[in-house]
């Protein structure tokens with residue numbers, strides 16, 4: 001008994017010595033010791049993980065930049081930057097001989113037994129995968145996809161017309177999700193009717209699973225920073241996570257798609273070269289999973305944000321209505337190509353991307369071998385660097401009235417002439433930027449134009465505080481967005 005007590009006491013003393021030693025190292029000897037940040041963040045990773053697990057990290061980092069400037073030490077081994085130059089230095093194309101900043105595997109490669117996907121491949125594999133996938137995003141593919149996308153947006157409008165006969169207040173968060181998931185389901189797997197969300201006015205159970213997987217993933221990322229990588233790996237292997245079940249469904253869908261013929265969808269480019277690139281069903285599955293998650297929730301999120309911001313700024317909404325309603329004589333004239341002429345609408349979408357960035361947090365990278373310069377500061381090898389989109393999009397160094405919703409800033413208004421528009425990079429920059437950027441803009445423009453053309457929108461009272469207190473677990477956790485819709489009579 002005495003021996004056990006002694007052992008426990010020695011264990012505690014040793015543990016305390018280790019923790020104190022680690023704290024002293026982080027404060028006085030760590031290669032990032034000279035960078036500014038709150039004492040608690042420089043000492044330990046706990047505060048950062050705490051905010052991450054609460055879904056509050058992007059907003060906390062926003063506050064830290066306001067206090068400490070364009071570079072802040074947000075954990076002993078991690079720096080957050082906020083500047084247009086940092087975007088280019090961390091994520092941009094490198095000159096020949098220069099090393100890329102590799103993606104931080106505590107976020108991108110949590111389960112290292114899975115095949116590589118486009119989002120986490122190393123530089124060489126990424127180039128090959130991205131080239132093959134880019135066929136599905138070419139101008140030609142988008143022209144071929146136009147009728148498919150258009151048919152879902154038309155279905156959205158007609159389903160909404162029916163729904164408002166029963167109740168003028170509609171939860172547009174759901175309707176946007178139905179539409180973007182149906183489109184991505186169709187364009188990824190060739191499933192007619194997508195996931196059938198619009199047809200049934202309900203979520204396919206798979207989509208609920210995807211949302212759960214994203215949320216779980218955010219928690220897992222926070223726990224990995226606390227040193228719990230190994231137990232997370234065991235849980236992942238045991239198949240208990242939403243992510244495991246999600247991948248099993250994608251696997252099955254990919255299997256069906258692999259039996260089918262040629263089709264202008266996102267998997268076609270990969271499937272055409274599957275033997276040459278040694279892509280088996282598991283490898284296609286991880287890539288298809290990335291497409292489904294990256295291509296649906298993001299676009300729907302932005303549309304929800306834009307709708308909230310427009311309905312809470314009636315003068316902006318009114319201007320947008322004038323632009324859209326005077327540009328077209330009929331609903332049929334509104335197409336993927338014709339909406340590209342709506343300049344005020346593009347400014348509204350860009351301003352929504354700034355105020356409510358769908359990828360609200362950071363895209364962590366590690367300083368390459370030998371270290372590298374970021375915005376004029378040296379970052380030693382292996383340390384984590386990133387920009388937090390919410391923070392840089394609201395940084396008063398780059399934006400006049402950063403919290404004001406002002407589409408005019410994107411149209412050369414003199415009040416905003418000092419704005420540095422390249423501080424916002426919602427789709428990231430460089431070789432790992434968003435492959436679906438053009439498609440996302442096309443979808444967002446078409447959907448918003450059709451909604452504004454067909455309906456007068458007024459925010460319902462129960463959604464007035466929609467943006468207050470939202471949390472961010474990789475993407476925003478959005479409450480219902482109820483909007484009264486009144487069909488426009490022509």
Ligand code: HEM
Nearest residue numbers: 118119294295298299358359363426427428434435436440
């Ligand atoms: C508003 C909508 C969207 C936003 C804001 C957005 C944003 C981003 C960002 C910031 C990245 C970089 C991720 C990183 O560095 O880890 C990314 C990558 C990616 N996005 Fe998007 N995205 C959107 C829509 C889409 C759509 C519609 C698709 C496909 C249908 C898509 C597919 C992808 C893929 C496959 C990647 C990985 C590219 C690579 O690593 O080469 N995204 N996106």
